[in-house]
Amino acid sequence: MEKYEKYGKKRILLGKMGLDAHENGIVIVAKWLLDANFEVIYAGLYNSPESFVQTAIQEGVDAIGCSFLGGEHLYYTRRLIDLMNEKRIDNIKLILGGVIPPEDVDELKSLGVAHIFTPGTLRDTIIEALNKLFNEPE
């Protein structure tokens, strides 16, 4: 808890990659995170993995959060993780949300995704998980 307070608000980049434009979920989560004292940078729709990583570096965020709906999650997440590895980014956590089938949840977690919030996840579950994530000793 001490570390969290010392560094002030945690910054999270939120947005969608690819062409899907369903954003109810991520817009609501953005509001919940703001209310819970996180700083949110909302990148909106149609981001590429490249633009996402670039924005994340520029803004010095602590986490990237991305939401999916139509089955494109593996394609984009794999590319995003490859890019982050290429650029040796290891201090930015990756969080996903949206319509992601259970067996892909396991695969994405094995690739290094910290949390995956599928539809129906309660607000408090998300906030608690993120607070815990940022307070883990490294």
Next chain:
Amino acid sequence: MKEKETIKIQSSYLEGERVQNFKTLSGMDYKEVYTPEDITGPRELPGDYPFTRGIHKRMYRDRLWTRRQQSGYRSGKESNERIKYLLSVGQTGINMDPDLPTHLALDPDNPLARGDVGLQGSSLVILEDIADLYNDIPLDQVSNTMIVEAPTSAVIIAQYLLVAKKRGTPWEKLIGTIMNCPLTQFVGPTYQAITTFFSIEYAVKIALDVMEYMIQRAPKWNIVNINAYNIRETGVNAIQEAAFALAIAQDYVRRLIERGLEVDVFAPRIGFFCAVHMDFFEEIAKLRAMRRIWARIMKEKFRAKNEKSMWFRTAVQTSALPLTAQEPLNNIVRAGIQTLAAVLGGVQSIHTTSFDEAYSLPTEESHKLSIRTQQIIAYETGVVKSVDPLGGSYLLERLTDELEEQIWELLKVIEGKGGFLQCFMDRWVEDQISKMRYQLGENFISRQQPIVGVNLFRDERDSTKINIFRHSSEWQRQRIQEIINYKKNRFQEPARRALEALESEIRKRPKENSIEAIMKAVEDGATLGEIMDAIRRAIDFKRPGLP
């Protein structure tokens, strides 16, 4: 479930178990009881203006609604198989959905498109794709809805007309619908979603081109379908859904009249596509109120003479927003109730959303269950045997009147601001949607919108497993390669010349109807993305945010 909650629920017997509130989903009050005093004014019969009780006198006694499940994945070939399967189990109309790159008019080999090819619908790029999609399907016997908005709709309809011509099906016999509405069809009227890859104003112009072209050549074809469903699914309420959709339709009517078309020629070919959410009576009342308002607008404002111009014809989809990933079988019950509301609301066609909606595209199994849900209501329950069986219900008639009043009020606000398109461009619509999205989140937390198994009676022990449709990344790579090869191996000269002609034609005469020039490019082998790129260049469209 936590012990404390279990005790609380069990003890509800002693306290009196109650629901959260006594309001409709859009916030109107449900009275404790409705009586004859709640019904005022004259009440007409079904088939009589303003059609509150249905657009036809005999409704489902003469003809059931069309069972029209959306389908589409991978390419035209695979989607054609699914369409045939659906028809074999009792689907009575086609509802084809393209993938996202097709919707946004980006070819599969475009770096922006690669990850989304063939996922949310079929990848439709060239003339041959449409031929594959409708292989063996008689286009003059099965009505076919094409879920595609302008500007892509112009290319898809050109491909479709060319396929019909090649097969010898006269255009005047084609039956079906092109959704065509650039403001609503993609994901509802959200600003960034529909202004990033094309100009919204020019998309509206192309939508009107499609309408004008089709009305003159395919009189049985529906030229536009206002997607109120997608409006609703952004999180707005029933009143906003209705008012936004009716406002958009008026924008099109005005513009078609400006093109010199007679209202009674085109208005009978305008349709709507509404959501049916969970509030049973409010949704039925909404459909009745929309029929009444549309009839009055067309008769009084636009001076239509033909009754068919005044018919609010609507397809519906049962709303997916209340469907849950938790305990997915509960969704079968939800969709069943929503489907019943649609039937009691007197709609023309129904898509019953599949119970696996919160996981993936429907499997054959869940697709079939949606059709069975409709067939059980149609054939087993008897609700179709009298027309508008809820007509005269004190509650429903009162709610219809109240919704009508609210929708008119909001329509006035939108018209006062210059119409829907203007409100959209001024970001007024965006503001309304954002507010309602935050409200959606709040209502979820506060349980003002209860969702059983999620924010109410949640059971963390639940581990229901269902079969889930799987995508194939290998297929995606092959499809991208197929289009790359196509572009490499076709006759280059005709395609190049047709694209140049299209670009210069639009540059010189941006207001002329563009369909013939687009059709020529399709015929000469150009792809969807190439055709739209030519138009993007011609109108100097630049993607916002890019140099």
